[in-house]
Amino acid sequence: MTHALSAHLLLIFACTAWGGSYAVGRFGLNDGSALWLALWRWGPGALVFVVFLYLTRDTCGRHIRTNLTRLTFISVFGVVIYPTTLFLAVAETTALNAALYLSVTPVLIVLMSRLIWSEAMGGIGALSVCIGLLGALVLVFRGSFDAMLTFQFATTDVWAIVSAFAWAGYCVSLPMKPKELSELSFLAALIVIGSAILLMLAVVWGGTIPMPDTAITATSMAYFAIFPSILAFLAWNQGTTRVGPSVAAPYNNLVPFVGGAMGVLLLEEALESYHILGGGLVALSLVLNARRS
Numbered sequence: 121m122t123h124a125l126s127a128h129l130l131l132i133f134a135c136t137a138w139g140g141s142y143a144v145g146r147f148g149l150n151d152g153s154a155l156w157l158a159l160w161r162w163g164p165g166a167l168v169f170v171v172f173l174y175l176t177r178d179t180c181g182r183h184i185r186t187n188l189t190r191l192t193f194i195s196v197f198g199v200v201i202y203p204t205t206l207f208l209a210v211a212e213t214t215a216l217n218a219a220l221y222l223s224v225t226p227v228l229i230v231l232m233s234r235l236i237w238s239e240a241m242g243g244i245g246a247l248s249v250c251i252g253l254l255g256a257l258v259l260v261f262r263g264s265f266d267a268m269l270t271f272q273f274a275t276t277d278v279w280a281i282v283s284a285f286a287w288a289g290y291c292v293s294l295p296m297k298p299k300e301l302s303e304l305s306f307l308a309a310l311i312v313i314g315s316a317i318l319l320m321l322a323v324v325w326g327g328t329i330p331m332p333d334t335a336i337t338a339t340s341m342a343y344f345a346i347f348p349s350i351l352a353f354l355a356w357n358q359g360t361t362r363v364g365p366s367v368a369a370p371y372n373n374l375v376p377f378v379g380g381a382m383g384v385l386l387l388e389e390a391l392e393s394y395h396i397l398g399g400g401l402v403a404l405s406l407v408l409n410a411r412r413s
Contacts, residue, residue: 139378
C-alpha cells in the first residue's frame with residue numbers, strides 16, 4: 121500500500137467514525153453540561169494514556185516537556201474548544217445550523233493552510249472543495265433549495281461558528297507536531313493535557329455530570345470514548361500529517377454523508393434522493409481531491 125493511499129484510507133476511517141456518532145448520539149447523550157460531556161468523551165482515554173506516558177517517559181517524556189506549550193496550543197483547539205462548543209451548539213441552536221457551519225470547515229482549512237503554511241490548492245483542489253461543499257449543503261438542507269434560501273442566522277449560532285473555527289484551527293496546527301513524538305505519543309499528550317484543562321473548567325463552572333443510567337447510554341458513551349475520539353483522531357492526525365491539511369480538508373464532507381447513511385442502515389430512516397445526490401457530489405470531490413496528491 122502506497123504512503124498516499126494509506127493516508128486517504130485513514131482519513132476515510134476517521135470521518136466514518138465521526139459520521140457514525142450522529143446515529144449513536146440519538147441514544148441520549150445530550151444530558152449534562154457541555155464541559156462534562158466533553159470530559160466524558162476524553163476522560164477514559166486520558167486515564168489509559170496517563171499510564172502509557174508514564175511507561176514511555178524515558179523515550180518521550182523529555183520531548184513532551186520541551187514542546188509542552190506547542191502541545192497545549194494544539195490540544196486547546198482539538199480537545200477542549202472544539203467538542204465543548206459543539207455540544208453547546210447542539211444544545212442551543214438547531215441541528216441544521218450546527219451542521220451548516222461545520223460543513224464550511226473544509227473551506228476554512230484550505231484558506232488557513234494557504235495563509236499559514238503557504239500550502240498550494242490549485243485548480244483541482246479548488247474544484248474539489250467547491251463540489252464537496254455543494255454535496256454537504258445538499259445533505260444538510262435535505263435537498264431543499266427553499267430551506268437554503270430561507271436560512272437565518274441566529275444569535276445562538278455563535279457556538280457552532282466557534283466550533284467550526286476551532287476544528288479548522290486544530291487541523292491546520294497538526295503540522296506543528298514535534299517530529300520526535302510518535303503518532304500515539306502525540307495523541308496521548310494532547311488528550312491528557314486537554315482532559316486536565318477540561319476537568320479544571322468543569323469543576324469551576326459546575327453543571328450536571330452525565331451518567332450512563334442505561335445499557336444503551338453506556339454503550340453509546342463507550343463508542344464516543346473509543347471510536348470518534350481515540351481511534352478517529354489517531355487516524356486523522358496521521359493522515360493529515362502525511363498529505364497536509366488542505367488535502368485532508370474535503371474529507372470532512374464525508375461526515376454528514378456517513379451520518380445519513382448510518383441513519384438509513386441502522387435507524388431504518390428512508391433513503392431519499394438528496395442522500396444519493398449529496399453523497400455522489402461528496403464522492404466526486406474526493407476523487408478529484410485524491411488526484412492533487
